[in-house]
Amino acid sequence: MLLPVKPFALGKSRLGSWAGAARRDIARAVFLDTMDAILHTPEVCRLIVVTADPEAHALAAGAGAEGIHEASVGGLNAAARLGAAAAAGHGAGVRTDPVAVVAADLLALKPRELASVLAEASRHPRAVLADHRGHGSTVLTAQDPSFLLPGFEGASRARHAANGAYEIAHSGVPGARLDIDVPGDLALAAALGLGTHTAAVQANLPQ
Numbered sequence: 097m098l099l100p101v102k103p104f105a106l107g108k109s110r111l112g113s114w115a116g117a118a119r120r121d122i123a124r125a126v127f128l129d130t131m132d133a134i135l136h137t138p139e140v141c142r143l144i145v146v147t148a149d150p151e152a153h154a155l156a157a158g159a160g161a162e163g164i165h166e167a168s169v170g171g172l173n174a175a176a177r178l179g180a181a182a183a184a185g186h187g188a189g190v191r192t193d194p195v196a197v198v199a200a201d202l203l204a205l206k207p208r209e210l211a212s213v214l215a216e217a218s219r220h221p222r223a224v225l226a227d228h229r230g231h232g233s234t235v236l237t238a239q240d241p242s243f244l245l246p247g248f249e250g251a252s253r254a255r256h257a258a259n260g261a262y263e264i265a266h267s268g269v270p271g272a273r274l275d276i277d278v279p280g281d282l283a284l285a286a287a288l289g290l291g292t293h294t295a296a297v298q299a300n301l302p303q
Contacts, residue, residue, distance in 0.1 A: 097140045098183065099161070100175030101127050101200040103149035108201070110277055121297050126203040126276060127152065129291025131159055133205040133271075134198060139214050141193070144182060146175040176236075176246035184241035194218065195241040197248075199227075199234045204271035204288040210235075213264060213272050220262035226253040228273040228284070235272060236261065 101107070107123030134143055145156035148166040156163045164182055166175055176197045183195045196214060198205075217223035217237040222245070225235040233252040238244040247255035257263055271288050274281065282298065290298060 097134055097143045098146060098176060098179035098195060098197045099127075099131060099134065099143060099156075099200055100146040100172050100179060100197065101149065101152050102172075103147070103169060104151060105149075106169065108276065111279060118297065118300060121300075122276075122294070123201075124151070124155075125291075125293035125297040126201045128155065128293040130198065130200050130202045130205055131156065131161060132291060132293075133202070133207050133210060135159060135161065137207040137210045137214075139211050142183075144179050146179040172248040173246045176244065176248065180238075180241040180244045180246075193241075194237060194239045195244055196235060196237040197244065197246060199248075199275045201275045202234060202272060203276055203282070203291055203294045204274050204285040205291075206271050206289075209269040209272040212266060212269055216264050216266060217262075222256075222261040223264050224253065224256040224261040225264045225266070225269070225272060227275050228270070228281075232275070234275050235264075 104120045104123040108119050111119050134140055143161040144164055145161050146164045148169050153163040164179055180195055213225055213235055221239050223237045224233050227234045231251060231253055233248060233256055236246060236256060245259050274285055276282060
């Protein structure tokens with residue numbers, strides 16, 4: 097499992113005018129809640145956090161995840177490719193496991209939802225889960241890490257489908273589809289049940 101994350105100071109930029117100085121706290125909290133949900137999903141045997149942020153590295157290590165350092169902030173797709181290369185291993189005869197990239201801002205993700213998504217994805221060489229707006233993607237999987245082909249950001253749902261990813265049509269995983277881009281997304285997530293870290297930050301945000 098790959099969890100690319102921007103430096104917290106750069107994350108959630110579209111929340112800046114609303115959240116102000118708390119934007120960094122939101123970015124950190126939603127990362128922690130996403131990571132917690134992944135680590136509590138029994139089907140996930142390995143979590144690799146890819147980031148240029150030393151704090152994110154330390155938090156990942158403290159939670160029992162692996163960390164890969166990005167020399168520079170190259171975007172979500174570059175981070176996913178870096179993580180996929182690490183997951184694939186090197187050299188002839190190296191066994192590779194399926195890989196999945198999960199967005200780092202799924203603040204209402206539940207382990208049972210992620211398990212359900214991974215179970216359906218396992219039936220296909222590559223698979224994608226669209227976000228709640230139906231425009232982007234929150235999960236991308238590949239049975240072979242070498243063929244992950246990440247195309248996140250912007251109209252990534254159509255982009256992933258166009259390059260052969262099976263679209264997971266699962267209506268029972270709202271937390272797995274709900275990434276946070278605008279203030280209203282936080283209210284939607286609260287209705288599903290926020291993770292503990294985001295819930296703590298929410299108490300100090302504008303209402």
